[in-house]
Amino acid sequence: MKKLVVLSGAGMSAESGISTFRDAGGLWEQYPVEAVATPDGYARDPELVTRFYNERRRQLQEVEPNRGHCLLAEMEREYDITVITQNVDNLHERAGSSHVIHLHGELMKVTSSRQPNNPAYIRELKPEEWEVKIGDLAADGTQLRPFIVWFGEAVPNIEVAVEYVEQADILVIIGTSLNVYPAAGLLHYASPRCEVFLIDPNEVNVTATHHPINLIRKGASEGVKELWDTLKG
Secondary structure, three states: OOEEEEEEOHHHHHOOOOOOOOOOOOHHHHOOHHHHOOHHHHHHOHHHHHHHHHHHHHHHHOOOOOHHHHHHHHHHHOOEEEEEEOOOOOHHHHHOOOOEEEOOEEEEEEEEOOOOOOHHHOEEOOHHHOOOOOOOEOOOOOEEEEEEOOOOOOOOOHHHHHHHHHHOOEEEEEOOOOOOOOHHHHHHHOOOOOEEEEEOOOOOOOOOOOOOEEEEOOOHHHHHHHHHHHHHO
């Protein structure tokens, strides 16, 4: 069974109604990134940051996986699929994808403020537990913080992601600007034999690569359908 690796970004979930961060009208226009997505911002105003991620979790309860998410899950019948996502939502999992690597954390998980990557303190919230309050504590007695990789923090799963990309027969990039590192550099780890597809309705600036890129200028749902049709020949 061929190994197919997906790298998905904000455009993957945009069709489901998840607010993107970088597009016009996106979240970064409403909230300064340094206020809600950095360790300094959290130290300065944990209440604002907690409220921001509560709102993201509340929104996540109101949306569903789109056809693109569901088709990727269905493709597991034909391919050994690993999804590497820059997204913090759980829509890939809810659609049925069985192997998802989150590079930037998971919105429905919380952890210790002191040791955020210690598995002993990471806890998954049930849908009805989306609202975290100041005073809710992790097992080490510190305030619960979002299990999110903020700007300025290391990306713990990047080395795992590299290993999967190196082994891929097919690499599919969906809905990411390829501007955020280290995720944007994953393409360079694909082997010479790897076939690369890029699904995005917008123009994406792909930095120098030896791989010919198969462009599918469509959104996630239509793009994944075209991908599957192409692979089936």
